[in-house]
Amino acid sequence: MTIPQEQDILLRPHAEQAFADELKALAAADDRPRPPSWQLSPWAVVTYLLGGTLTDGTVITPKYVGPRRLMEVAVATLATDRALLLLGVPGTAKTWVSEHLSAAISGASTLLVQGTSGTAEEAIRYGWNYARLLAEGPSEGALVPSPIMTAMRAGSIARIEELTRIPSDVQDALITVLSEKTLPVPELGIEVQAAKGFNVIATANDRDRGVNDLSSALRRRFNTVILPLPAGEDEEVAIVTRRVEQLGAALELPAVPAAAEEIRRVVRVFRELRSGVTTDGRTKLKSPSGTLSTAEAISVITNGLALSAHFGDGVLRAGDIAGAVLGAIVKDPVSDAVVWTEYLEAVVRQRPDWSDFYRACREVNG
Template sequence: MNQILRQHAEQSFAEELDALKQSDNRQRPPNWAMSPWAVATYLLGGRLDNGFEVSPKYIGSRRLIETAIATLTTDRALLLFGVPGTAKSWVSEHLAAAVCGDSTLLIQGTAGTSEEQLRYGWNYAELLSKGPSTQALVQSPLMRAMEQGKIARVEELTRIPADVQDTLITLLSEKSLPVPELGTEIQAVRGFNAIATANNRDKGINELSSALKRRFNTVVLPLPSSADEEVAIVSKRVAELGRALDLPAEPPALKEVQRVVRIFRELRNGQTEDGKTKLKAPSATLSTAEAISVINNGVALAAHFGDGVMRAGDIASSLIGAIVKDPVQDALVWREYQETVIKERGDWKDLYRACRDHD
């Protein structure tokens, strides 16, 4: 039995990746594990000529995914941009897994990310005892990606300080990394590229310089365009997480998933689904990822503290927790929504009572 809590994409979907490689007879860019067509099929799902079914990893616009993949075949890096919870990191991981079979060359952007983490560092014990040498050099994921002709991933690019961000300019334009201490440089092998992610809620924190923006082709990942699409995404991911975590519960009823998604979409859009009632929007993003979390937590409650069937009472506390981030402003928004929308829907009485019990 596998004991790893969360496997990398290339491990979780190894069977699908192998099937695609075996059936893929299209042209592959240098050092790519499969063709751009096969990468798109891996991300979007489809049936191969031999009848093998590839599951979709991303439910949304095919053209967006094709544009992202096409970018990686050029000399420009890819920036996945959008609101939190639009699967930017998920798409980034799966793109890297499909293109080069390795999604682990990752730099997590934070306010404390240093230039050394993007370029290279030193083993100071080796440095002090023997001086600068290749043995003392500590390679960054970007440096390893350049040497191996793979995809490097930079998460939350706009959270990295602006002066550190600009370290990427030479790397992405010259495709080389100078190491002046050794009097040498690392030149990128064909197949090297970078995928960065950033969310538009971080706008103004550490804006990208115009020079760095020019090194990226930006693809905006939107929120799901329809309720049905969002329900499909939530249902799929909850089912996958339930299997991965071995939750002893029934899959959530479609009705419960639809209710959570409808609440999120109405509060995001500032009006009810029929457009008849205007609503105040909470400060929370209310992303698809948060909807998945609400349902997944409800399944866990039903599994371990109920009869295994998720009901309104199992999702109420997580639902409130996802919506009410500001204890004053969001609490008022949520109370108004309960009284003017949830209470008035005849088949939502159980959810109204469950939410009221948590007030």
């Protein structure tokens, strides 16, 4: 009996698990200077993110498709004492880039604070084991370190997802950490000072409702890198295709033949509705309330592959993606439904080679 490897039974391995072979090959080939506590040099980190071929023939797959300079700026920031803020609309790979940066630099991407409206200051600073606190009083044994404190002690990268979802007063608990590189624990009369290699990567977007703007004092302590939406249709199609293949393999979906036509169709629909104009520039369109991001296009295609594999004929067709396209576009059942119906009639119906897509969408619309 063959015992499966750990990553083979995990639904979603961490980056350092899924790409362990690539990280190992890069570390072996990397002869450039490394900042303190870094597993790879800045050059190797960028190569890991953008892909390439090493001198021994090892192929490093791209994790991010976009301007190289953005990744160079992000990595250079983390090699200094400045924290990094990845900013962009939803679906621009902020979390993905954050995870892979942490994996490549520190060898671990799990020191994570997930920002929500209910995130408390303890998630940034520290908490207490109240059973031990009552039994022993304040002590280091009763202290429960946050991911930030753990990263400071280890000289590692800490990640904060959705920073602007965190209440403003909790956000400001980061100011001392980022400026002084220390975290006071007044109850014990001690402080935790950051080891070399410590830094913070935060992600944020300003499109979601309920965001809390960063104070100017906190924003000054970050270098901001804005991750854009893919510049062209071909680039976005390539991103969606690659991620769909990876997700299909991870989810062990039955094999479905290449679906390039349907992927391009979904990407074009999303891009046209996002921009408010058709690809040829002839027809102006209303935009729906959603973001129609690349991540949503990936989800639509992955869902279509599952439908095709389990309930269809094994070939991805328009009918397999129509329902998911409708769900991605029509978030508001009133205004978005009007936008989608107008797009179907004014654009999709007029494209002769999209007749199957038009029929499938009309059938789903009811």
